[in-house]
Amino acid sequence: MQRTIKGVFLKNLVKVVEKQKGPEGRVQLEEKFGDLNFSAFKDYSFECFGKIVASVCKVMYGENSPQAQFEIGKLMFEIYNKSVIGKTMFSLLGTNPKRAALGAGRAMNTVTSGLDIEIADLGPKKVKLRIKNDSQHIRHYEGVWAASAEMLNLKAKITARELAPEDHEYIVEWE
Secondary structure (H helix, E strand, O other): OOOEEEHHHHHHHHHHHHHHHHHHHHHHHHHHHOOOOOOOOOEEEHHHHHHHHHHHHHHHHOOOOHHHHHHHHHHHHHHHHHOHHHHHHHHHHOOOHHHHHHOHHHHHHOOEEOOEEEEEEOOOOEEEEEEEOOOOOHHHHHHHHHHHHHHOOOOEEEEEEEEEOOEEEEEEEEO
């Protein structure tokens, strides 16, 4: 199965660059990436997603570093959180941290396809999230989990491990 992401997230990532870096930021992004006219309803490959994320990292943070990938992961969560589908998912999952964490796979599957997502309950305030077939930098989803913990007003510790290429595990614990 091909790995894809909905175009609305790529489109909104471009808008974030424009908002934070102005018209010059869009020009820089276009020079690094190419055509930025994404269709909100089209599915784009993870190869395209990875390329736009790397380009956004360079424009926003000056380099495509692990820390920049973490920050883009946080931005992607904010984009999802503000979207209609994100608002719908979070209204269904509620604000209970355990319920939200255990529903993360369903939430991700609303906007991506082709990822193998496993979630395990490790106790009252701890979960393991494993994403296989994931070509994004390991820090990307670490940023996503950090932003979700912030949204729930949790002090969280996130431990990320690369089990194999494109196979990432995240242990998320909170107080």
